[in-house]
Amino acid sequence: MIRVILPPHLRTLAQVRGDVELEVENPVTQRSVLDALEVRYPMLRGTIRDHVTQQRRPFLRFFACEEDLSHEPPDAPLPDAVASGTEPLIILGAIAGG
Amino acid sequence: MSKVRVLAGTRKGAFILTSDGKREKWDVSGPHFSGWEIFHVKGSPADPNRLYASQCSGWFGQVIQRSNDGGQTWAPVGNKFAYDGVPGTHQWYDGTPHPWEFKRVWHLEPSLTDPETIYAGVEDAALFHSTDGGQNWQELSGLRGHGSGPKWQPGAGGMCLHTIILDPSDPQRIFIAISAAGAFRTDDAGKTWRPINQGLRSAQIPDPTAEVGHCVHHIAMHPSRPRVLFMQKHWDVMRSDDAGNSWKEVSGNLPTDFGFVIDVHAHEPETIYVVPIKSDGEHFPPDAKLRVFRSRTGGNEWEALTKGLPQKDCYVNVLRDAMAIDSLDKCGVYFGTTGGQVYASADAGDSWAPIVRDLPAVLSVEVQTLP
Numbered sequence: 001m002i003r004v005i006l007p008p009h010l011r012t013l014a015q016v017r018g019d020v021e022l023e024v025e026n027p028v029t030q031r032s033v034l035d036a037l038e039v040r041y042p043m044l045r046g047t048i049r050d051h052v053t054q055q056r057r058p059f060l061r062f063f064a065c066e067e068d069l070s071h072e073p074p075d076a077p078l079p080d081a082v083a084s085g086t087e088p089l090i091i092l093g094a095i096a097g098g
Numbered sequence: 099m100s101k102v103r104v105l106a107g108t109r110k111g112a113f114i115l116t117s118d119g120k121r122e123k124w125d126v127s128g129p130h131f132s133g134w135e136i137f138h139v140k141g142s143p144a145d146p147n148r149l150y151a152s153q154c155s156g157w158f159g160q161v162i163q164r165s166n167d168g169g170q171t172w173a174p175v176g177n178k179f180a181y182d183g184v185p186g187t188h189q190w191y192d193g194t195p196h197p198w199e200f201k202r203v204w205h206l207e208p209s210l211t212d213p214e215t216i217y218a219g220v221e222d223a224a225l226f227h228s229t230d231g232g233q234n235w236q237e238l239s240g241l242r243g244h245g246s247g248p249k250w251q252p253g254a255g256g257m258c259l260h261t262i263i264l265d266p267s268d269p270q271r272i273f274i275a276i277s278a279a280g281a282f283r284t285d286d287a288g289k290t291w292r293p294i295n296q297g298l299r300s301a302q303i304p305d306p307t308a309e310v311g312h313c314v315h316h317i318a319m320h321p322s323r324p325r326v327l328f329m330q331k332h333w334d335v336m337r338s339d340d341a342g343n344s345w346k347e348v349s350g351n352l353p354t355d356f357g358f359v360i361d362v363h364a365h366e367p368e369t370i371y372v373v374p375i376k377s378d379g380e381h382f383p384p385d386a387k388l389r390v391f392r393s394r395t396g397g398n399e400w401e402a403l404t405k406g407l408p409q410k411d412c413y414v415n416v417l418r419d420a421m422a423i424d425s426l427d428k429c430g431v432y433f434g435t436t437g438g439q440v441y442a443s444a445d446a447g448d449s450w451a452p453i454v455r456d457l458p459a460v461l462s463v464e465v466q467t468l469p
Contacts, residue, residue, distance in 0.1 A: 057159060
């Protein structure tokens with residue numbers, strides 16, 4: 001089971017509390033995890049990656065295992081600890097005032 | 099007894115303000131979608147409990163919310179606004195070509211007859227519509243394809259399509275306005291469009307009387323007279339008596355003719371309201387006095403309405419979609435400020451009182467008159 005931590009506003013939008021757990025077939029990549037996330041929670045489509053370009057929205061980053069994976073190719077395998085569910089994939093919003 | 103429901107979009111959520119027909123005591127619910135920018139909330143004329151809201155965020159983009167119970171509960175619907183074909187370019191601030199990029203929905207305009215049909219005015223400027231309650235959106239690309247698109251340019255707030263007016267006498271006719279391109283009209287339900295800016299004069303552009311390039315801030319129409327349009331332009335208050343084919347200035351004795359909002363009395367088609375703002379560089383009221391100006395003559399002759407409004411040390415702005423008018427008798431007039439106040443008048447503007455004082459900056463105000 002893959003674990004994903006959403007930013008608070010997206011948890012509210014998806015009406016979830018805490019981590020999201022997803023079944024994702026191998027290979028476990030950013031794309032496959034986000035695809036599974038958007039199937040389970042269609043209201044998140046377009047909020048993490050652009051509908052048309054599928055690019056990560058600019059004020060969001062992807063972290064896991066204390067690494068910034070934001071600039072990894074979307075089809076690159078995620079760390080084994082994420083694929084095994086030991087560590088979560090963290091989707092993080094930029095810190096900003098206002 | 100009739101009720102009114104005011105729908106306020108703010109920088110940090112939506113608020114729903116309800117009252118009976120006396121409009122003296124108000125219940126405030128919200129924030130809905132706390133922390134998100136709510137550019138606009140509007141109800142369907144065909145089903146007043148069907149509401150639509152434009153929810154957006156610099157982090158997470160655009161979400162459209164829909165309610166079937168007057169705003170008690172909401173559910174997200176479709177948020178894919180994909181331009182039709184190759185989007186092409188418009189002018190950037192410096193005049194260089196810049197690709198069309200979807201940013202947000204500024205205005206939602208439900209059909210006059212069908213709760214499932216709704217129009218969305220977006221930035222970068224385009225008109226979309228949905229016929230399935232907001233689940234799926236298609237661009238009415240004849241507007242961008244009209245041919246003048248490469249000359250359109252953003253105003254300081256972005257290149258937004260902010261005004262959509264559906265003609266109640268002709269379902270084929272729609273008016274829209276874009277900052278800073280101008281006003282456009284379709285007479286075939288959105289397939290083809292023509293600019294309707296003849297008579298506008300904008301000293302800020304190279305050709306002050308150009309066909310497109312004018313920074314129209316808002317347009318209003320009384321449903322009983324759909325050929326008569328009133329416009330608050332960047333500078334100048336204008337009117338058209340021929341469905342936008344030509345315009346003439348009616349700023350008259352206003353203390354300044356810069357401003358954003360304009361609206362029409364519910365029962366007097368020649369009575370109109372504006373809120374003058376000092377200048378484009380000083381987005382606050384002249385003399386620090388918040389005044390609504392009313393003309394009972396369709397423009398030119400204006401009276402200041404001040405009772406109940408702050409008349410000193412006031413430096414708020416009133417944004418283009420932040421005025422609305424109910425259809426009770428006497429009609430109620432409402433507007434919201436960037437200081438977070440929503441003011442209401444239950445006597446067509448003669449006197450005012452705040453419904454709420456301390457919301458986040460108000461982006462839009464709509465009102466529904468309910469049985």
